[in-house]
Amino acid sequence: MRKIALFFLLFLALPGFCHAAPCYGTKLPEARKFFTGAQTYILHKRQLKDELGKLKSTQYFLLLSYGVFDWLSVDLRGGAGNIHQHPQQGDTVEYSSGFAGGYGFRVKFYDDAKSRLVFGFQHISVHPQDTDVGDAKNKAVMNDWQFSLLASRQFFKFTPYVGTRWSYMDYNHRVDNDRKREKSDRTKDIGLILGTDFAITERVWLNLEAQFLDAQAYVAGLNFSF
Numbered sequence: 001m002r003k004i005a006l007f008f009l010l011f012l013a014l015p016g017f018c019h020a021a022p023c024y025g026t027k028l029p030e031a032r033k034f035f036t037g038a039q040t041y042i043l044h045k046r047q048l049k050d051e052l053g054k055l056k057s058t059q060y061f062l063l064l065s066y067g068v069f070d071w072l073s074v075d076l077r078g079g080a081g082n083i084h085q086h087p088q089q090g091d092t093v094e095y096s097s098g099f100a101g102g103y104g105f106r107v108k109f110y111d112d113a114k115s116r117l118v119f120g121f122q123h124i125s126v127h128p129q130d131t132d133v134g135d136a137k138n139k140a141v142m143n144d145w146q147f148s149l150l151a152s153r154q155f156f157k158f159t160p161y162v163g164t165r166w167s168y169m170d171y172n173h174r175v176d177n178d179r180k181r182e183k184s185d186r187t188k189d190i191g192l193i194l195g196t197d198f199a200i201t202e203r204v205w206l207n208l209e210a211q212f213l214d215a216q217a218y219v220a221g222l223n224f225s226f
Contacts, residue, residue, distance in 0.1 A: 021102060021122035021144045022219040024075060025197050025207050026152040026161050028108055028118070029067035029225065037063040039077070039207075039221035041124075046169060046215045053087035055171055057126060057142065059100050063221065071108040077101060081126040083142055085171070093138050093173075095128030102144075114154045122146050133175075140173040150193060160196040167191055167214050189214055 022041050029035045043057040059081030065073045081100030085093040104122035111117075124144040131138050150163035167189055195209030203226075209219035 021104070021124040021146050021167075022209060022221070023120055023122065023146075023148045023150060023163065023165070023193055023195065024063075024065070024104075024106060025195055025209070026108075026116040026118040026150050026159070027197055027205070027223075028071070028073045028106055029065050031067045031070050033067045034226045035063070035065040035073075035223055036226065037207075037221050037223035039063055039219065041081075042218045044216040044218065046217075048171060052171075053085065055142065055169075056084040056086065057081055058097075059124070059126060061100070061102070063223065071111075073106045075104045075106060075120075075122070077103070077124075081124075081128065081142075083126060083128045083140055083171075085140070085173070091133055093131065093133055093140075095131050095138070095140055098126070098128040100124065100126040116150075116152045118150050118152075120148045120150070122148070136175050138173060138175055140171065143170045143172070145169070146191075148193060150195075152197075157199040158196055159199075161193070162195075163193040165191045165193060165214075191215060195219070 022039060039061045041059040043055065046055045048054060059079060061077040061079035063077050065075045067073050078101045080097040082097040083095040102122060102124035104120060106118050106120040109117045109119055126142040128140060146165045146167035148163055148165035150161045152159050152161035191214035192212040193209065195207065198206045200206060203224060205223050207221040207223060211217040
């Protein structure tokens with residue numbers, strides 16, 4: 001009952017319904033323990049609505065996860081990311097890397113010696129540098145939100161996982177003083193997640209992940225437990 005009650009409190013506290021972000025996998029730190037690491041997230045394609053084209057982004061993060069309980073972790077990240085907008089008509093707008101960060105939590109619903117079921121919420125915000133296209137100054141911010149559900153099974157040093165997510169994205173951009181808020185295609189908000197953790201040592205592991213349907217994206221990260 002404590003897990004269910006806390007889950008709904010966290011759910012209600014979220015700032016609106018929330019796009020795609022790395023899911024971290026199903027490995028959570030124990031209570032009062034930390035995970036740290038480094039991660040690269042390549043958003044290869046995210047389709048925008050109507051004829052606004054698609055977005056691409058490459059993001060680099062340092063990670064920190066804290067085990068509030070054995071079944072609940074708080075996940076933070078900070079780093080840098082860029083944005084490339086490819087409209088169906090007009091010139092590509094390329095924003096150089098600026099600050100990127102994110103937060104989230106994961107709840108372990110089921111755990112035995114080999115199998116796990118983990119629910120997660122993640123958010124990423126990317127604030128690239130302004131760029132000039134012709135005589136116009138372009139400014140942009142991209143926000144990714146998602147809820148995910150992952151199931152994993154351990155096989156020797158590998159822990160593959162599969163899951164799904166509901167995701168949502170805002171691409172906020174301004175051309176000179178004309179501000180627009182462009183949302184991702186709402187018909188492609190359900191995604192497929194495939195990934196694996198590979199244990200290098202007892203305290204070090206590699207995380208690899210691929211995302212499909214709502215977006216095409218790839219994740220690679222090196223993690224450490226303390």
